[in-house]
Amino acid sequence: MTQLVWFRSDLRTRDNPALWHACKHIEEGVVGVVFVTRQQWLQHGLGERKIQLLENAMLALKSELASLNIPLLILPANTFADCNQTLQRLIIQLDIRSVSFNIEYEVNERRRDIEFGRWCREQQVELYKFHDQCVVPPGEVRTKQGQPFKVFTPFKRAWIQQAEDIMAAPLPQPGPCEKNIQAPLIALINAQASLSLNTDPITASADPLWPVSEEEAHLRLNNFAYERGIDYKKLRDFPAEDMTSRLSVYLSLGLISARQCLHVALDRNNGLFSGGKPGFDCWISELIWREFYRHLLVAFPQLCKHKAFKPETEQVCWRDSEADFQAWCEGRTGYPIVDAAQKQLLQEGWMHNRLRMISAMFLTKHLLIDWRKGEAFFNKWLLDADLASNNGGWQWSASTGADGVPYFRIFNPTTQSQRFDAEGQFIVRYLPELTPLPAAARHQPDSLQRQRCGYPQAVVEHKFARQRALDAFKQTLTAADAGDNNDE
Ligand SMILES: Cc1cc2nc3c(=O)[nH]c(=O)nc-3n(C[C@H](O)[C@H](O)[C@H](O)COP(=O)(O)OP(=O)(O)OC[C@H]3O[C@@H](n4cnc5c(N)ncnc54)[C@H](O)[C@@H]3O)c2cc1C
Structure with missing residues (x-):
């Protein structure tokens, strides 16, 4: 059985639960798919430079996956609805019985996935969904009354308690896939790929300020953790100093996960989420702000619809x-x-x-x-x-x-x-x-x-x-x- 991994804002091979799952349950090979949804991105207000960066990150993922013997299809689709249609056609063409992906939390993305999930159930395609964006999945940090937190400090306290329990080492990169996908499938994939590239070629060119690759993300993380992190609390507010990690770009593309960042920070902070070195305590706290806002977005979906929280x-x-x-x-x-x-x-x-x-x-x-x-x-x-x-x-x-x-x-x-x-x-x-x-x-x-x-x-x-x-x-x-x- 060929496993299909649908990549989205998780353009990495390490600590990627959906990819890891597919590689562990492999019978006949793994295929990756990612969509260039230019029209949808523009509708969501993204700029051309970010779109270019996304496309570059997809190409970086393609070559990273190729080294694992996993082909990646980079397919054009105007909207999220088109993604579902294209993917459904592909699943039928390739006789795929199992799909895995990491969950996205925004309203349109969730709607897309609900539709896709319904189709998978009807077609008896197995669907495996994973949380990868947050260390503690949204919805799991709640007040004693079972409500979502609306204030950061108590959220942080509760989040740390849970994170301490569930924090595991990030998943490694899966080993090279030994099972090749079958020749007819390769032919189909190639035909599909060239067809799609004809209609919407990717014109990737590197952004000199933001080289996109997993390797670059980890270089930046290590560079920050070993050279600047210790002074982060003291100097992070001075823009001329450039003392922050600048990892947000990499986190937003999913070239690195929050768990990978936290893992390195904990390592540098004697395993402590707080009460360790001020620089790392403070940086970990910022990562928790990121989690807080994601938890809020899921608990209060009106935030995706241009509504004020108050x-x-x-x-x-x-x-x-x-x-x-x-x-x-x-x-x-x-x-x-x-x-x-x-x-x-x-x-x-x-x-x-x-x-x-x-x-x-x-x-x-x-x-x-x-x-x-x-x-x-x-x-x-x-x-x-x-x-x-x-x-x-x-x-x-x-x-x-x-x-x-x-x-x-x-x-x-x-x-x-x-x-x-x-x-x-x-x-x-x-x-x-x-x-x-x-x-x-x-x-x-x-x-x-x-x-x-x-x-x-x-x-x-x-x-x-x-x-x-x-x-x-x-x-x-x-x-x-x-x-x-x-x-x-
Ligand atoms: C008006 C406004 C808009 C913002 N828009 C974005 C955005 O679109 N995308 C984005 O990633 N961040 C946003 N932030 C949060 C923050 O400014 C950036 O995450 C941070 O500047 C990124 O730089 P860094 O990677 O060097 O952060 P570092 O200081 O090194 O922090 C490490 C990581 O923690 C997270 N983080 C840090 N500060 C915050 C914060 N205040 N809120 C949430 N997460 C945080 C980020 O993921 C960041 O990469 C916004 C903040 C404000 C006030």
């Missing part, structure tokens, strides 16, 4: 200023730290976490523009774009989310800049026109300095904007909404 915040009267929004998108707000952050996003496809908070809060509080517009913009430009974490981060910053920052705690971008980029080193990396200014002036140049450097005046004055945001939120939220948050 329904009352739907009453906030957001401003509809296209000019201000464009200034923010393009890094022309006249607030250097915000503009440098936006330039980093546009140039690198990634933004430092501290800056994501500053920039998101600036858009939603200073400009009072709906968080959904910012979320969509980040989703288009971030190479680590991930619905759960992006939505979580935006709703945290906009004070509309579970355990979001209290609405009255509005970051002052200039103070944040002075605190986290004291010398303005990060600012001038992305706004070289401000280099001639003394460090102290880079955070908030005066009018004359702006003119001389060709740098725009501020789109809005801080005190005025702060008060405007407070007034807009006061009507819908109360001070009692203050909660635990990740802005230490």
Whole structure:
């Protein structure tokens, strides 16, 4: 019996439970399938650079699997519905009796899988589903009353208790598959592959900033764990230092798993989830934030549908200023730290976490523009774009989310800049026109300095904007909404 593995956001061969299962239950060989769903991705708001990266990661997976004697079909499909149809045809053509995949949690993806599961039952095709995105599967961390957690700190406590019980070493890469798939199947696969590539060729070209392969992901993990992790707590908030792991891109493509990251972190932290070395305690905590947002997405599917977690915040009267929004998108707000952050996003496809908070809060509080517009913009430009974490981060910053920052705690971008980029080193990396200014002036140049450097005046004055945001939120939220948050 040929086993089929359907790859999605798990483009790796190591610690991949679906692949592992197929290789362990092999009778006549294993075939992999992955879909290039360009139209669906565009509908989901992904940018071209991320799509390119996804395609590159698929090609990297193809060559990794080839070394295991497992062919990978990279098939085009416009939508998720098309994936199901194509796969069903293929399963019938190849007489496949067993399929395995790792579960995706977003609403459209779940709908696709429910449909596919129904078809498999009807056709008596065995279907094996696995959790690979979280260390503790969503839905399994609950309050004593059996409810999902809405606040991070108690979630983290409960999560650690469970993770301690179930945390096992990551699965290794399966050994090379000794059973070849039969010749007629190969012919069918080749025909299918060339047909699909004719209709939608993959034009992969490497992104020099983000080489995609499992090997690269592990290099970055080890490099972080052995060189920078120890100082993570002390230095992670300073964007010029580049002290974070930059693994989010690799996690979002599934080139590395959260369990693999956690495993290395635990190894460096004397096996402790917390109470070990501050750098690793803190990094593990960030990985748990990632889990928290995924658990929320599953427990509250309205988060996938552009809804605020706190329904009352739907009453906030957001401003509809296209000019201000464009200034923010393009890094022309006249607030250097915000503009440098936006330039980093546009140039690198990634933004430092501290800056994501500053920039998101600036858009939603200073400009009072709906968080959904910012979320969509980040989703288009971030190479680590991930619905759960992006939505979580935006709703945290906009004070509309579970355990979001209290609405009255509005970051002052200039103070944040002075605190986290004291010398303005990060600012001038992305706004070289401000280099001639003394460090102290880079955070908030005066009018004359702006003119001389060709740098725009501020789109809005801080005190005025702060008060405007407070007034807009006061009507819908109360001070009692203050909660635990990740802005230490
Ligand atoms: C407005 C906003 C939008 C965001 N959008 C995304 C997104 O689309 N995709 C994404 O992966 N992260 C997002 N984040 C979370 C965070 O900013 C990034 O995960 C982090 O900056 C990635 O850099 P790193 O890999 O160097 O992280 P590290 O600091 O090295 O952390 C390790 C890993 O922990 C996870 N992590 C760290 N911080 C957070 C956090 N606050 N929330 C959830 N997970 C976290 C990430 O998977 C990260 O790779 C967003 C945060 C905000 C405030």
